[in-house]
Amino acid sequence: MSQGGLLVVRGLSVAFKTQKGTVQAIDGIDLDLNENETLAIVGESGCGKSVLGHAIMRLLDDIAVVRGSVLFRDKEVYEMETTALLNLRGGLISLVPQSPSSSFNPVIKIGKQIEELIEKAGKEKGIGARKRAVEYLSMAGFSQPEQIYESYPHRLSGGMCERALIAMALSVEPELVIADEPTKGLDALSRKNILGMLHKLAKDASMIMITHDLKAAETCGRIAVMYSGEIVEEGPTGIVLNNPRHVYTKGLIDAQPSRGMKPIKGRHNLFSHNALGCRFKERCDAASSECSNHPLLNIVEDCRKVRCCHA
């Protein structure tokens, strides 16, 4: 069943069992990604965007109930053998994890950690791996890559760690990069640098950028907005952000300080993931009786999908 795309996700659901009951972190996600495409997944904390990133790499098997399918180059990730899976992670798909400062092993030099990954992915060996690590560090915007290579992670600031992480993830020339909140907590200048560099280094790869920052999302070709574990709106970034069709997307845009800081009423909680009907209806001004039926992600215009019965 070839569908052509690099990554095809169908009906992906992840549920966590907690003391207070099951939390459906993501629910029935469908996603397509073509080669050389960049997709931003936008949403607020608790919407399941990071879980989606991890589930694509099959990192949640043992702690959560995962259903659905993830096809990478027409191969089902959830049916792969261990060796194939290990080649996939950190080889074909690279993850740039959240919280840069705790993502490196604190007792090993940065360069060594990058080198290790390059050797594991079978790209280079020995001196070659070292050269490549330094090369990627310099591409990541470090003027003295040799010095960074020899540094321990705690010597680097948050922004520098993030850049080193990106260099590490991209040094194996992956086909898909999943960047989880690459700009969280960074100042404007670092954010701009990081985004520019990320796109430059990943120009030959596809990328999924998971973020809560609409400014960062603007740098991607396509955008998917998530709420309560579902995709509520998807389409080309420019069109979606200029003319949002879902109330939640509109709310996110208007909440930005530059757009008047209008808060969205109500609050989001983890257990609204289990609610019946439209999951946003409690916080929506346009809610009506129709909203008690669970809306589907309908195609509204060409290449655009919205999950709202009023759109």
Place this chain on the structure above:
Amino acid sequence: MQRAASICEVLKNMEIIERKWFRSLNIGRFTEQIPFSPIKTIGISILIALVFIAIAAPYIAPHDPEKTGIPYQSPSTDHFLGTNDLGQDIFSELLYASRTSLVVGFLAAIISIVIGVSVGLMAGYYRGWVGELLMGMTDVFLLIPGLPLMIILAAYLSPSMWNIIPVIGLLWWCSTARVVHSRVLQVREMQFIESTRALGYSDSYILHKHVLANTKEVIYAKFSLAVASAMLAEASLSFLGLGDPLNISWGEMIHFAFTRGGFANDMWWWYLPPGLMICITVLAFVLITMESRKESRLVELI
């Protein structure tokens, strides 16, 4: 209509607060779901049983441990573990010995924890030269070989339980101080320390309510281990004949078994049971300190 609804809302909120108030002020803190851990439960059960034996020794011991009779008897229904060279009942002696061993263990551990926690807390919170000095002192104490010094001290002082306890306590606090110190350094960097200071609370309040509260897990763990190691230290001293002859402990029982022919006559029922009791007690404390696996933090990941 709308006003009525909002009043209703407020009343409902009042009720919620009322309830939570009660819970948080009274029992809330203690009844929080402590994750059930079978390992911990086993450890605590063993410990409770031991403390019970120690307290109830006069009632459950079949004989007076001081009363003499026919020496070197083998285990029988009357003497479960036989008798020693003076014809005293070994089983009763074993029960009574738990008193000394536990008292020495607990008191020595309390001394070492009090000193260790105070030093670690002060050094961590007041950094600067105070901290340097205190931790430097700790390092010096750590360098002293503990057991030999203990043997020398115990040999020079009269062999009494009340000398052994402070000797062990004064030599075991260093590692506690180190662990508490590093934890305090971690805690004091957290922002709630600064914001509580900004509210106008004094250092002593913050140390006690916030720093100590966030260090207590480390302290509990250290305490259990300190009791265990104090008991082992006491056993070592007693085995070497430096124990308190008036308060027989498990270590001393082994010592007597050794010196009065228990080993030579291969009377395993004399030297083995006290050794086992020491092992079981230490094991109980180690089990208690085993970290129960916390609920996965993955919910945060969503």
Place this chain on the structure above:
Amino acid sequence: MLELVEISKEFRTGFLGKNVKQAVLDATLCVDRGEIVGLIGESGCGKSTLGRIAVKLLMPSSGRIILDGVDVTDMPEKRFREFRRQVQIIFQHPETALDPQYTLLESILESFNKIGIPESEQKDMLLDISEEVNLPLDIIDRHPNQVSGGEIQRAVLTRVFAFEPKYLILDEPTSMLDVSVQAHILQLLKKKAKQDNVGMLFISHDLEVIRAMCDRVAVMKEGRILEEGDTSKMFLSPKSGYMKQLLVNSD
């Protein structure tokens, strides 16, 4: 008026304080009641240090802190405590903003007790403030790791608002929050400043937030304040090259 006059601060690290790091140099800044003053700069420029000096969590190496005409710089901690109530600070990282050992309610009560509000009135006070800051009451018996960052920041606000502070130092209060939660909290702070006449020093690296929130703005680089002026002026026609550079980068 809260005045910071020619504040300098150097940190000494290493053996006998051999390494000196100049965090703040000759910074002069004042905040009037009811006014929100923004302080922009990149990470590590000394803006957080200046904020901590304003509430005397750090002592300046030189310079004066003047609070409503009273020089409080060298005032001993005991006498300063009555002023503590008037100047409060809120920090960036919600995850460590409250002690994880205590529930939100217990942390809030800590501040009520400090003010000395009798227990019979605490409940009403909590109801009042929680309504003002929009803190949902059904979560106040949870521990900080069981609620979201926004909810923690609201609890922190409840704690601080109980003091009825005249001045508030906000050190990146929303940079770790989601945009819709950020909007909530920023609106609330803005309303508080105007309604209750609270002077705020808003420290942030986010120009958009500063622009939306502040009446006046100061730009800080490497410990110095480069430029200060009305928000509209600063954003439309900045004098310093650094501010221009920041503006270019934020677009």
